[in-house]
Amino acid sequence: MSVSIHSTPPFFSHPHPSLFQMIEYGTNTIGESLTVFEPVTIGFPSRDYIGRADHPGTVIGAGVTLRSGTILYADVTLGDRCNTGHNVLIREKTTIGKQTSVGTGTIIEGNCTIGSHVSIQSMAFIPTHTTIGDHVFIGPHVTLTNDRYPPSGKPRLEGPVIEDYAAIGAAAIILPGVTIGSGAAVAAGSVVTHDVPAGMMAVGSPARIKPLPEEMKRG
Secondary structure, three states: OOEEEEOOOOOEEOOOHHHOOEEEEOEEEEOOOEEEOOOEEEEEOOHHHOOOOOOEEEEEOOOOEEOOOOEEEOOEEEOOOOEEOOOOEEOOOEEEOOOOEEOOOOEEOOOOEEOOOOEEOOOOEEOOOOEEOOOOEEOOOOEEOOOOOOOOOHHHOOOOEEOOOOEEOOOOEEOOOOEEOOOOEEOOOOEEOOOEOOOEEEEEOOEEEEEOOHHHOOO
């Protein structure tokens, strides 16, 4: 397993260069103008790569900002101008588009696809096999789930699909396999057990479908 600790490469920006430190595993690709607030780990090996001398690392686009405590696993791709809050974990085989923000304490469990211009607020949980489109808002403490009858095991895992311009309010829970349609909204604290049609709103526990107020329409 290849591990390196970098200090102040010329294309990194940092307010205190003498204190800068980033731990790298594997072979990473880093774009220009990366800003890192120490400590940060990239290319962390997934189970498949443990014990290997070399393995694919993380791909980081240009203009990305990684705040302290961020851990990016191998086979993670971050698009240009993404940013993370503190203590963010993004696991293997996850792809994130451009200008997406991942808030403090958020966990993305791997094998996820997340679009561009997405805002994920603090302490969200995103499980494996989740798909999130472009221009989506995920509120703080939102929990997405992927196991309908836990513990059913990995072969049956099915994450939610959050389509473009959808918005999910704080502390909402989305059950496995649920699709939140394009431009739909989920009210704070709701528990969503069934698909939400495009342009509609889910409210309550269990959530019921209602018309989306005009002032909440996006996209």
